[in-house]
Amino acid sequence: MSTDQLTATFAALADPTRRAILARLASGEASVTELAEPFDMSLPAVSKHLKVLERAGLIARSREAQWRPCQLDAAPLKNAAAWIERYRRFWTESFDRLDDYLHELKQKESKRGSKQRSK
Amino acid sequence: MAANSAASSPANSPSVPPFEPQGELVLTRTFDAPRDLVFKLWTDKNHLEKWWGPTGFTTTVHEMDVRPGGVWHYTMRGPDGNDYPFQGKYLEVVPPEKLVFLGTIHEGAGQQIWTEALFTDRNGKTHVRIHQVYSFESFATKGAPIGWSMQFDRLEKYLVAL
Numbered sequence: 551m552s553t554d555q556l557t558a559t560f561a562a563l564a565d566p567t568r569r570a571i572l573a574r575l576a577s578g579e580a581s582v583t584e585l586a587e588p589f590d591m592s593l594p595a596v597s598k599h600l601k602v603l604e605r606a607g608l609i610a611r612s613r614e615a616q617w618r619p620c621q622l623d624a625a626p627l628k629n630a631a632a633w634i635e636r637y638r639r640f641w642t643e644s645f646d647r648l649d650d651y652l653h654e655l656k657q658k659e660s661k662r663g664s665k666q667r668s669k
Numbered sequence: 670m671a672a673n674s675a676a677s678s679p680a681n682s683p684s685v686p687p688f689e690p691q692g693e694l695v696l697t698r699t700f701d702a703p704r705d706l707v708f709k710l711w712t713d714k715n716h717l718e719k720w721w722g723p724t725g726f727t728t729t730v731h732e733m734d735v736r737p738g739g740v741w742h743y744t745m746r747g748p749d750g751n752d753y754p755f756q757g758k759y760l761e762v763v764p765p766e767k768l769v770f771l772g773t774i775h776e777g778a779g780q781q782i783w784t785e786a787l788f789t790d791r792n793g794k795t796h797v798r799i800h801q802v803y804s805f806e807s808f809a810t811k812g813a814p815i816g817w818s819m820q821f822d823r824l825e826k827y828l829v830a831l
């Protein structure tokens with residue numbers, strides 16, 4: 551997998567408007583006009599966002615001349631999620647180990663405590 | 670905003686990632702142990718080495734100066750024998766409630782990771798919240814595979830070998 555592709559994906563996802571556009575496209579293809587509707591934004595501004603998403607490979611636009619509906623392409627999203635997933639795994643497993651270690655310390659502590667009491 | 674942060678102690682002022690965030694992760698867990706103890710396990714080298722890193726990894730701390738500006742340098746060794754060095758420094762240290770550190774996951778011009786760990790007392794238990802923010806500087810400048818990686822590197826090797 552190309553790391554530049556990953557950079558483009560994350561850069562594209564860094565914007566709330568673009569995330570909202572992706573969320574809208576998750577429920578089906580839409581035209582630029584339809585995508586622009588929920589935003590207080592000009593069509594050229596929305597087109598700019600769509601270009602960023604298109605470059606990141608997150609959306610595909612069909613070549614049907616006038617209408618050009620946009621479609622979501624989830625593959626780059628999956629790569630980005632997989633990258634973050636490694637860190638999630640780091641923390642989840644570290645936390646599991648920390649939990650075990652705390653239990654271990656507690657047991658040692660209670661053993662020491664009962665020894666002191668028996669003295 | 671700048672005026673406000675300047676008013677607080679410069680050595681321990683609230684910090685934010687010194688780069689444009691490109692990805693982030695928030696994770697929480699509650700531990701059945703008092704906050705002082707959990708915080709100690711994060712800030713004491715001998716304790717930290719016992720639990721830091723995913724399953725099958727061992728961590729060796731080379732330097733750990735837990736105070737604002739203090740250096741933190743460790744190496745994680747994976748089950749496959751690969752070493753994953755971390756070179757960082759503490760930005761905020763507020764016992765027993767907060768740690769903020771910034772580091773690179775590869776020697777040299779690596780990718781930066783900013784991490785905030787918040788420790789909250791919940792009736793004798795300790796709630797830990799991790800907020801991690803990633804820069805992708807090295808991703809943009811280098812086409813090389815990610816240095817600090819786990820199953821991803823293995824997957825890549827596997828794909829090359831196919």
